[in-house]
Amino acid sequence: MSRRIWLRSLIFLKTMTRAKSSNFMFSRFVDNTYAAPVRKNLDRLVWGRLISNACYRFAPPFIAVIARGLDVSVAQMGVALMIGEFAGLGSPILGRLVDRGNRITSMTIGMVAITLGVIGAATATTLVQFAISMFFMSGAKVLFDTALIVWVNDHVEYERRGRIVGVIETSWALSLFIGVAIMGIATALISWRAGFIVGAIGMAITGCLIVSALPRDEAHAPVRTEVRGSVPRNGYFVFASAFLLMGASQCLGITFGPWFEDEFGFSSAALIAVVIVLGLFELVSSIGSSRVTDTWGKEISVRRGAILMVIATVAMATAPHVSFVAVPMLVLFIMGFEFALVSMLPLAANIVPNSGGIGLGLTVGAGTCGRAIFSTVATSLYDSVGPVGPALAAVALSAITVMLISLYARSVR
Structure with a gap:
């Protein structure tokens, strides 16, 4: 069988x-x-x-x-x-x-x-x-x-x-x-x-x-008459945004399991259900990004996704012991993160003129650093002050992302 x-x-x-x-x-x-x-x-x-x-x-x-x-x-x-x-x-x-x-x-x-x-x-x-x-x-x-x-x-x-x-x-x-x-x-x-x-x-x-x-x-790189560009100064706003965005995601992504177990008594089956729901809304958010990012603009789309993250994490930090607040706000947070990240990828690939791989590679590298560093930070905060710690860290990182991507948007006008 x-x-x-x-x-x-x-x-x-x-x-x-x-x-x-x-x-x-x-x-x-x-x-x-x-x-x-x-x-x-x-x-x-x-x-x-x-x-x-x-x-x-x-x-x-x-x-x-x-x-x-x-x-x-x-x-x-x-x-x-x-x-x-x-x-x-x-x-x-x-x-x-x-x-x-x-x-x-x-x-x-x-x-x-x-x-x-x-x-x-x-x-x-x-x-x-x-x-x-x-x-x-x-x-x-x-x-x-x-x-x-x-x-x-x-x-x-x-x-x-x-x-x-x-x-x-x-x-x-x-x-x-x-x-x-x-x-x-x-x-x-x-x-x-x-x-x-x-x-x-x-x-x-x-x-x-x-x-x-x-x-x-x-399959080869297109033949171009333009000179291959270097990383512009304003590109570092995007790299820093990727670092903070991925760090904010990791703050909650690595702690929501023990958070929901300790505070709400969630079983393994309940956590699996949460993961499935998160995956569903990740899909919704990705499809939504594909439909509106080109119309809204890449920078505006990233900013709006990060704003959703701020709203969700503020609510979670305010009521970390209330399940009917924390669980739906986690879903909203993941939706905002997925929307912002998907919208950022075409933006990153266009940072360096005629060299999409450089901008994309630096953005992914910055995001990787954010995930690695805040894995330790988030778990330490959870152990020391409870779920409010990583939630507040995610608030700060998301809010700074909004600021940085806004600065980038102004610099390219």
């Missing part, structure tokens, strides 16, 4: 990545005015991002299961995952390499490396091997993600990128519902190693579909 369900999971994964018409297809969200290579390959690209995101998001929900399998503590596993996060610090270097090289080659290397990293995690017998595999996978994912966005930049003018990037970023929320869910089934039926193997198979399938379909004659 277990074997039958296992095989059905793999068949389902393969079918979903190859389907030509389905409710899960994404190209229907763009019209014929977009470049043909983008329209024809959007489904494959989104599925590739979805499965790479699932591989990246799989470990945290199953951290205790993996820890038992490696005979280590949850705290030790947390250190291994933190090490993986630091791979994002290589984003600026990888961004420069993508700018100068072949987009498809960069995506291919990224997808192959993700697959190998996931296989490495699945076969790890020590914590060190697992940490190295997660670091390798995270770095490969940065390369794949950057190359994908830069390829989009090559084919879609700046004023219209918000919609395409928004559609692609729905893969973050859907990776929880589809990818992590399938990997979770494999974990429940067999082991966490099987979960990683399912992810590796999915990445290999979508990688083959992407590489075989993207037009190779348009």
Whole structure:
């Protein structure tokens, strides 16, 4: 029986990545005015991002299961995952390499490396091997993600990128519902190693579909007569905003579990329900960004998302012991964060003239620093003063983000 369900999971994964018409297809969200290579390959690209995101998001929900399998503590596993996060610090270097090289080659290397990293995690017998595999996978994912966005930049003018990037970023929320869910089934039926193997198979399938379909004659960096630009001073407003935005998200993302358990007596099942609801609203927010960011403007969209974060965290800090305030405000916070982050990506890729990978890489690197640093800050605040500590930290970080992105908007007028 277990074997039958296992095989059905793999068949389902393969079918979903190859389907030509389905409710899960994404190209229907763009019209014929977009470049043909983008329209024809959007489904494959989104599925590739979805499965790479699932591989990246799989470990945290199953951290205790993996820890038992490696005979280590949850705290030790947390250190291994933190090490993986630091791979994002290589984003600026990888961004420069993508700018100068072949987009498809960069995506291919990224997808192959993700697959190998996931296989490495699945076969790890020590914590060190697992940490190295997660670091390798995270770095490969940065390369794949950057190359994908830069390829989009090559084919879609700046004023219209918000919609395409928004559609692609729905893969973050859907990776929880589809990818992590399938990997979770494999974990429940067999082991966490099987979960990683399912992810590796999915990445290999979508990688083959992407590489075989993207037009190779348009894979190189476009020939430009303009001089390649350098990072402008106002670009640091965006990098700092990414640092603060990701830091604010981490303040609540890493503490809401113990917060809701300690204050409201939430069980594991209740927390899973909260995670599913958060994933749903992440999806809503990503779709919303894809529809309005180009109309509102990227800077205004980021600012409005950050303002929602401020409103939500103020309410949470004011009533940290009231569940019917804290839970819906957490949902509002995640919606604001997702909206701001998705809106920021096309903005970041346009910071450095003719070098989208540099601006995007620096933004991702800054965000990675924010996540890593405030992981420790948030947990320390929670231990010392309770849930109001990380909530107030998120208020401050979100408010400063609003200020910085407003300064950037003024500087580009």
